[in-house]
Amino acid sequence: DAGVTQSPTHLIKTRGQQVTLRCSPKSGHDTVSWYQQALGQGPQFIFQYYEEEERQRGNFPDRFSGHQFPNYSSELNVNALLLGDSALYLCASSLGSDRGRRGYTFGSGTRLTVV
Amino acid sequence: AQRVTQPEKLLSVFKGAPVELKCNYSYSGSPELFWYVQYSRQRLQLLLRHISRESIKGFTADLNKGETSFHLKKPFAQEEDSAMYYCALLNNAGNMLTFGGGTRLMVKP
Numbered sequence: 001d002a003g004v005t006q007s008p009t010h011l012i013k014t015r016g017q018q019v020t021l022r023c024s025p026k027s028g029h030d031t032v033s034w035y036q037q038a039l040g041q042g043p044q045f046i047f048q049y050y051e052e053e054e055r056q057r058g059n060f061p062d063r064f065s066g067h068q069f070p071n072y073s074s075e076l077n078v079n080a081l082l083l084g085d086s087a088l089y090l091c092a093s094s095l096g097s098d099r100g101r102r103g104y105t106f107g108s109g110t111r112l113t114v115v
Numbered sequence: 116a117q118r119v120t121q122p123e124k125l126l127s128v129f130k131g132a133p134v135e136l137k138c139n140y141s142y143s144g145s146p147e148l149f150w151y152v153q154y155s156r157q158r159l160q161l162l163l164r165h166i167s168r169e170s171i172k173g174f175t176a177d178l179n180k181g182e183t184s185f186h187l188k189k190p191f192a193q194e195e196d197s198a199m200y201y202c203a204l205l206n207n208a209g210n211m212l213t214f215g216g217g218t219r220l221m222v223k224p
Contacts, residue, residue: 003158033212042119042201042214043159056210090159092212099209103149103161 002027004107006091012113013081019112021076025093026105032074033104034066035090043090049074050096078112086114117142119204121215128192129223136187136218138176138202147205148185149212150176154198162187162200172196192222 005024013019025032031050035043045058049068068074072093078085088111092104118141128134140146150162163171165178165185176187185202202215 031210033210035214042121042216045211045213048210050210056206056208058211100205100212101147101164101166101209103164104212105161106151106159108158 004091004093004105006089006107006110008110009108010111010113012115014115015081015083017081018077018079019081021078021089021091021110021112022073023076023091023093023107024073025091029093029095029105030072031094031096031100032068032072033092033094034074034076035092036060037088037090037109039087046076081114083114086112088112117204117206117211117213119202119213119215121200121202121218123218124216125219125221127221127223130194131191134187134189134192134196134220134222136200136202136220138185138187138215140183140185140202140204142183142204142206144207146178146180146183146185147207148176148178149203149205150174150185150187151201151203151214152198153201159201192220194222194224196220197222 033048034046037043047057052068063079088109090109091107120139148165152162153159201217204213
């Protein structure tokens with residue numbers, strides 16, 4: 001089992017551009033959450049997708065949007081990139097039926113640099 | 116709103132010494148708390164959950180609702196315990212996990 005896989009691993013974008021990050025959950029998991037981790041800080045919750053719908057959203061602007069596909073994989077889109085969007089973006093998967101109580105499985109992240 | 120605070124950015128101890136990583140939380144509902152760990156060059160992984168009341172790698176954590184704390188403890192630190200530790204709070208709906216800022220534990224030989 002490959003666990004949670006994220007692509008790409010690294011990305012450099014210019015201010016104002018748009019970016020799409022991808023995540024495949026661990027086998028058997030149906031829920032995907034996205035986190036932003038700035039240097040030296042803990043992960044900050046962006047949103048969670050379950051049954052192809054956004055179920056909860058953190059304190060992030062509408063520039064951040066997402067999607068979940070029927071195979072449970074997910075995308076995170078960020079429009080109009082700002083320098084402050086530079087961070088490690090983590091994807092975490094879990095099983096919706098246990099409501100996260102067994103813990104989340106994390107991917108290794110996508111390092112986004114905005115120049 | 117839910118919040119998790121880890122007051123220590125860095126904790127340095129000698130091998131064999133006791134370790135306590137502090138975590139305080141703020142949540143109006145019934146809290147479910149976790150400790151996650153990130154070893155060097157590895158991804159973030161679950162260490163333990165308060166609801167299971169288990170000991171993992173010699174670590175334990177007790178939920179104290181009166182003090183709104185969930186401190187992580189180990190009686191005798193090992194060098195391989197050196198890592199970044201994050202305390203996290205799951206909301207009642209189970210759809211949002213809030214992390215603290217993390218504590219880097221360094222165990223010196």
